[in-house]
Amino acid sequence: MKRRVYDAAVQGNKILLLDLLGEDAVLLDRFITGRYPETPLHVASMLGHLEFVDEVIARKPELAKELDSHKSSPLHLASAKGYLQVAKKLLQVDPDMCLVWDIDGRNPLHIAAMKGHLDLLKELVQARPWAARVVMEQGETILHACVRCNQLEALKLLVGRASDHEFLNCKNHEGNTILHLAIAAKQTEAINFLISSTSIDVNCENDDGYTALDLLSQNQKDMIDKQIAESLCKIGATHAKENPLSSSQLKAIRTKILLSTWDQPNAVSKPKKRKHGKRLAHSNKNADWLERKRNILMLVASLLAAMAFQAGVNPPSGVWQDNGPSGFSTTESNGKNHTAGLSVLADNHPRAYTSFLICNTTGFLASLSIILLLISGLPLRRRFFMWFLMVIMWVAITAMALAYIGCLVALTPDHSYSSLITILGIATLVWIGLMLILLLGHTIRLVFRLIKYLRRLVMRLVNLISPRPRV
Template identity: 80%
Template sequence: MERKLYDAAVQGNKILLLDLLREDALLLDRFITGRYPETPLHVASMLGHLEFVNEIVARKPELAKELDSHNSSALHLVSAKGYLKVAKSLLEVDPDMCLVCDIDGRNPLHIAAMKGHLGLLRELVDARPWAARVLMEQGETILHACVRCNQLEALKLLVERVSDHDFVNCKNGDGNTIMHLAVAAKQTETINFLISSTTIDVNCKNEYGFTALDLLSQNQRDMKEKEIAESLERMEAIRAKDKLLSIPQLKAIRSKILLSAWDQPNAILKPKKRKDGKRLVNSNRNVDWLERKRNILMLVASLLAAMAFQAGVNPPSGVWQDNGPSGFSLTESNGKNHTAGYSVLADNHPRGYTNFLIFNTTGFLASLSIILLLISGLPLRRRFFMWILMVIMWVAVTAMALAYLVSIAVLTPAHSDSSLITILGIAMFVWIGLMLILLLGHTIRIIIRLIKYLRKLVIRLVKPISTRPT
């Protein structure tokens, strides 16, 4: 029956729909209670079958709230196709669907604006104006989407209906305003509109300190660039950078602004360089790096905690199985008795067992600390905090290595090949030394970064004082 209903939705066959519902009155309810990649309403809406859509929403208006496998509602699909009448029918059922975001963080208004469906966009804005202020992924507004997709008319509509000074000058995750995007894409008409009809800040700086004018070359052989520069300079636009960038550098930066966090959220961009030679690192790559580190630390910490727990409850040499004299023989027991369930190593090698227990417990607690910090929900999104977690992980790994070394030392008979024991000991200490060298290197690196940060902070504090008139 579900298959037949899908076929009817593809054809827009209202008569077949009614026949199926007469055979099974609960047919539409199954698409609400069950899990389906998409509902017949999604299919009919995407194909623009108005009568079929009206019949479904009249019988089961709840289906308008159902999402497909991409978290898209029927209104999302209609917004992409531009079917105005179908959109009106869905809006009458539930206008709040304008606020629902799909898997890419876009609501129906975002999609309609990107596609340039002005009539439909106007209906959506009238239904829920504040839906236009919902940010997409990477902190971009619907105005960013209009500029990226070169939809000037949609931009004008939104500026007229829902925009204000703060919204027009809103920055995305890379600190770029819509003016940065328009200049990077050389959209002359869009720039002229923003200058003449909005309160856009032409001197706003992005994350890397560039104003819109910095994105244009000084040697303006390109007539379009020259026209844009003249328009910006009439608005008293300034360059934030004293040293002008070369043409290849400008092209790289403009390309980065237009590609960053758009349509390819997982794409790895080639590192660009600023005028001072430093790399412009995409914020997405930083987040990905931290996320990979978090996952690796969680996995390794879980394995170490499991190993330490197993070694703690089942120590080397095992536990006594009965009560009796301690030692390997009655003459070695020295009058001491052991108890069933207690560690054999604790009786025969008390000092070695103590060292083993110290190292094993240290590794166990360090691993648990990492797991607890990672699942605590704390905002561990800074490299400094990730460095702290890595230090704790080094402590855990080193402690487990020392526990292994102690176990090997106390479990190996004295008459065994001493050279083998020596080699194992040397290898273990070399490895621990390597860990300490890595720890020292990262410590020096973080100290240098901290000094640079404090130096910049002092310069920022001193500069306003020095420029203050006496």
């Protein structure tokens, strides 16, 4: 029976599958409870049989989470072959399968990028963006994999959607960035893209102390290296080694960079694994931080928007229930009439109502802006955008607090007014103090980052104006 269901998976024969399930209703369950090198879903996903995959998932979605003898999920196999529709079906079951490593320490996004399946890679990045930031077991990022496999379009896609300055300049076990790899492999298009369209650090040194410029030949006859060196020098690249490398040394170093631990993930030494573990933990921690912030911001923004909407349609003091003269009493109408359904506060305290309306509307719009940005699909996965959204959240919370204060002032009778002013004064001072502490902390952090960035910029300009003489 199991042999026949494997044959059905190879053929993609949905009718045969249904016949077999008619004979044995728990046939698919046996592949979950037993131990098999692979499931029929693995076979169908690898061969791109969409209808068969759809039928298996509909009856037994748990099979999408099963791993074969190489620790590959069906999504790994569909990603390797580039079957977009099959991958979409599998993602509907559990998008978190994007985070699962196979025996080589690669998740489906790594495999799709290495194979150059751009449409499928876009789908995977959209499903779980932070999966692209997970470092592979070999200590390299998905960007390293794109350069090693010469997948320039995949590299451009990932740099635009799932990368920031820190991740872009991440090093592998040997301390090589993607620029070191691109130069070692003489990938001219990738090098030009990195130095012209990204914030790659051109003066970053690997563990052997070589910068990108050190890996280029000093021989004027090598036109490719000469052109790359000129482009690097224009943006402030410098040599780390005073003595240029000979042709034989340069060839040996480039070979070492290209033939590192890529094909031997299990041959990494213990110190390197420890170093990689820290880097991986940092990457995962950063991705988790961003995801937690997104979730918290969405939750708080939704609550604030609901509060502001409720306060707007049901303002303080309520609404008039009938038509009649306005004022604090029927004998003190000031010659005005009120209309049923309109705000009582707007008639009795027009200035307080205007202040409430301004604060409440500001909080409502700020909350809606956060929700709109988070669900818009824009690449808001960098820390800068998270801080920007948090600033908008501060505005929303402050506006709601001011609306609350305005309501209390308008609704408090005269004999309790002094107590209210005292309480609000203390609360306001505490609030202002807390906001100033937060603002000061973030300002100091921003100033330090700005100083660090300006120092790097000045050093590049100095090197550009007066480059280090070559020996």
